[in-house]
Amino acid sequence: MRIRSKSRETRLSFSQVGLAVLERRSILLLGLLVAILFTFGTTTPRFLSYPMFRVITSQCAEIGLMGLGMGLAWMVNGVDLSVNDTANLSALTAALTLKHVSHGGSVAVGWLIVSYLIALLTGLLCGTLNGILIGYLDVPPILATLGGMTLYRGISIAVTGGRAVAGLPAMVAVVGRGTVFNIPVPFLIFLGIYAAMYLVLNHTAFGFKARMVGINARAAYFSGVNYRRVIMSVYMISGLLAAAAGIIIMGRTRSVAYEYGTQVYIVFALLITNLAGVTAGHYGITAAVLATLTLQILSTGFYSRFMTLPGGPFFNNFLWGLFLVAVLVFAQLLKRLRGKS
Amino acid sequence: MPRLTRKFLGRHEVILFLAVIAISVIIGLFNRAFLSVATIFEILRGSIPYALMGLGILPVLLLGEVDISFVGVAATTSLVAHTLLHDFGYAGGIGGYILIALPLGAAIALAVGLISALFRLPVFAVSLGFWLMLYGFNLFFISPEMRFDLPLGLVGFYNHFLIKVQDPIVGETGLHVAVVYVVLAAVAIWLVLRHTVIGRGFYIMGGNREVAVRTGYSLVKLLCVAMAVNGALAALAGVLVLQCAYKRFFDPILFRGAELYVIAAVVIGGTSITGGRGSVIGVLLGVVFVQVITRGLIYLGVEPTWQQLVVGCMLVVFFILTSLRARLLGGHPGRSGLTRGEGK
Numbered sequence: 001m002r003i004r005s006k007s008r009e010t011r012l013s014f015s016q017v018g019l020a021v022l023e024r025r026s027i028l029l030l031g032l033l034v035a036i037l038f039t040f041g042t043t044t045p046r047f048l049s050y051p052m053f054r055v056i057t058s059q060c061a062e063i064g065l066m067g068l069g070m071g072l073a074w075m076v077n078g079v080d081l082s083v084n085d086t087a088n089l090s091a092l093t094a095a096l097t098l099k100h101v102s103h104g105g106s107v108a109v110g111w112l113i114v115s116y117l118i119a120l121l122t123g124l125l126c127g128t129l130n131g132i133l134i135g136y137l138d139v140p141p142i143l144a145t146l147g148g149m150t151l152y153r154g155i156s157i158a159v160t161g162g163r164a165v166a167g168l169p170a171m172v173a174v175v176g177r178g179t180v181f182n183i184p185v186p187f188l189i190f191l192g193i194y195a196a197m198y199l200v201l202n203h204t205a206f207g208f209k210a211r212m213v214g215i216n217a218r219a220a221y222f223s224g225v226n227y228r229r230v231i232m233s234v235y236m237i238s239g240l241l242a243a244a245a246g247i248i249i250m251g252r253t254r255s256v257a258y259e260y261g262t263q264v265y266i267v268f269a270l271l272i273t274n275l276a277g278v279t280a281g282h283y284g285i286t287a288a289v290l291a292t293l294t295l296q297i298l299s300t301g302f303y304s305r306f307m308t309l310p311g312g313p314f315f316n317n318f319l320w321g322l323f324l325v326a327v328l329v330f331a332q333l334l335k336r337l338r339g340k341s
Numbered sequence: 342m343p344r345l346t347r348k349f350l351g352r353h354e355v356i357l358f359l360a361v362i363a364i365s366v367i368i369g370l371f372n373r374a375f376l377s378v379a380t381i382f383e384i385l386r387g388s389i390p391y392a393l394m395g396l397g398i399l400p401v402l403l404l405g406e407v408d409i410s411f412v413g414v415a416a417t418t419s420l421v422a423h424t425l426l427h428d429f430g431y432a433g434g435i436g437g438y439i440l441i442a443l444p445l446g447a448a449i450a451l452a453v454g455l456i457s458a459l460f461r462l463p464v465f466a467v468s469l470g471f472w473l474m475l476y477g478f479n480l481f482f483i484s485p486e487m488r489f490d491l492p493l494g495l496v497g498f499y500n501h502f503l504i505k506v507q508d509p510i511v512g513e514t515g516l517h518v519a520v521v522y523v524v525l526a527a528v529a530i531w532l533v534l535r536h537t538v539i540g541r542g543f544y545i546m547g548g549n550r551e552v553a554v555r556t557g558y559s560l561v562k563l564l565c566v567a568m569a570v571n572g573a574l575a576a577l578a579g580v581l582v583l584q585c586a587y588k589r590f591f592d593p594i595l596f597r598g599a600e601l602y603v604i605a606a607v608v609i610g611g612t613s614i615t616g617g618r619g620s621v622i623g624v625l626l627g628v629v630f631v632q633v634i635t636r637g638l639i640y641l642g643v644e645p646t647w648q649q650l651v652v653g654c655m656l657v658v659f660f661i662l663t664s665l666r667a668r669l670l671g672g673h674p675g676r677s678g679l680t681r682g683e684g685k
Contacts, residue, residue: 133657133660137661139614139664140407140615142463142465143407143604143614144660146604147660148653148657149653150652150653150656154647154648154651154653154654157646158650161646263473264473267473311485314476314481315481316477317476318473318477318481318482319477320473321469321470321472321473321475321477322470324466324469324473325471328460328467328470329456329460329462332460332461333460
């Protein structure tokens with residue numbers, strides 16, 4: 001009896017070490033990141049180079065910002081499926097403003113900032129609508145944001161007639177393609193927003209309340225937290241982040257289209273959330289950033305691999321779908337493993 | 342009598358039916374061409390695939406889950422069935438297609454249901470992965486192009502009518518024969534939901550999971566049944582739409598984006614957004630409602646690019662109205678925002 005319990009103890013402690021590594025999501029992701037970098041670095045020529053670094057870091061911001069918003073919603077037991085369409089609609093409002101005020105391909109800096117503010121305001125409004133539906137009207141998040149998504153995409157299609165808005169002033173590209181000390185501006189923006197989110201989540205009353213609402217809304221309510229307002233704020237922040245992503249997309253592509261990213265960006269955002277191990281009331285934001293980088297490296301690697309193939313983009317999509325299901329199942333198995341010991 | 346009248350008028354389906362009539366009349370006032378027998382038949386014809394998919398998704402929504410992979414199931418099964426049959430030199434009619442597509446669709450959707458049930462994942466997340474996978478599969482592994490090489494047996498199916506009428510503008514038209522499938526599916530689903538133990542289970546499980554499990558229902562079983570039905574009906578819609586509605590070719594991206602219209606129609610049909618409430622008649626009326634509005638807009642001279650905006654507005658307005666109504670009626674205690682996520 002004694003021996004048995006002892007052996008069990010040792011087994012437990014052994015598995016606990018393993019679990020501790022698995023539980024430190026950031027360490028796990030860092031390992032994954034290095035492994036993927038190594039794989040592509042050794043098999044794809046010129047993968048570990050500055051141009052590739054620039055591609056990866058300037059593209060990861062858009063999916064990362066949407067992923068951060070999705071993670072926030074996920075933390076309060078929700079989901080924000082409208083992130084991509086909020087981004088496109090916000091960018092569209094900015095683009096139309098710029099088209100209106102620019103003369104011969106140039107625009108004053110003041111107007112550029114005004115257009116960015118308009119984009120952010122649009123994102124905030126989209127987020128507010130989602131937040132009212134979910135927080136105050138108790139519509140299930142999946143359906144509410146599915147409705148929001150239909151509406152925002154519908155507005156984009158109706159306003160543009162389904163065409164892309166191109167020919168924006170060259171200055172918008174600063175946010176999407178510019179560099180500071182050889183580091184792409186989108187990546188710097190992403191890191192800045194990461195730092196701000198880290199502070200808000202971990203060192204403010206709002207962050208604490210949001211985590212409380214995620215763990216147990218009823219308990220939060222009885223502790224005097226206005227959980228409805230917290231939920232609405234979460235979706236408003238998600239809308240703002242999506243708008244920032246939209247501004248970056250506009251800068252990178254120098255155009256705005258209603259269908260930009262509509263197939264895979266929601267999947268990316270969900271993948272970031274699940275890879276980062278966001279659960280109700282728990283949101284490791286550093287892990288989310290690492291998950292974003294991992295995904296972007298994987299995506300760029302896939303891209304350089306399959307784009308030469310006929311029908312490569314389709315195969316890419318197929319892989320992402322498979323990957324999402326695999327990650328969901330894996331995350332759930334991990335949770336179950338943790339629950340057992 | 343007044344009490345009965347009030348009860349009758351208070352039913353969602355009745356209100357929806359009256360709304361369909363009223364909207365049709367209003368559109369007809371602006372464009373007389375809308376109020377014709379031919380338009381009614383055209384709307385019914387266009388509704389067939391959506392009604393089938395809507396009936397399929399009803400049990401899933403009743404359980405309080407959302408699926409979007411059914412459109413991908415419809416696309417994949419119809420394309421696979423066509424590729425297989427074409428390679429064997431099949432020259433028959435729709436029967437061969439249904440025979441292959443239906444079980445295949447049920448199997449794919451069952452996989453989605455099993456994965457979500459066994460790993461306790463939201464159906465939506467898994468179905469999103471399958472959605473992307475299925476369309477990627479079609480485009481990469483089968484054919485990135487539309488296939489116009491229909492078998493001989495399907496030629497003329499487009500003009501196969503149950504009831505024929507002569508219209509001064511469009512010529513001979515009528516009630517398409519595929520409507521029979523919708524009627525059969527509707528009656529079958531209605532019978533199961535209304536009169537079988539498992540059918541009542543969908544309502545109980547959606548209304549209160551705890552109670553349902555304690556009564557002896559299994560979520561895994563119910564979800565699997567719901568998803569299999571969902572996949573089978575989507576596959577049926579996939580092979581029928583090619584012949585009875587707009588298209589006369591096999592399309593690798595069939596219905597991509599249509600999932601929003603189907604879910605919107607079912608939700609507008611009075612299916613509760615939290616599960617546990619919804620009816621077959623409501624689904625059918627919801628589908629017709631969306632069809633009348635989207636087609637009516639064309640008759641009113643609105644660009645088709647506005648359709649999605651209108652559907653989105655309808656959805657959001659509908660969410661607001663049902664939520665306010667639930668609050669006025671004092672809703673189910675288990676549905677308040679406070680319990681959100683606790684059962685997840």
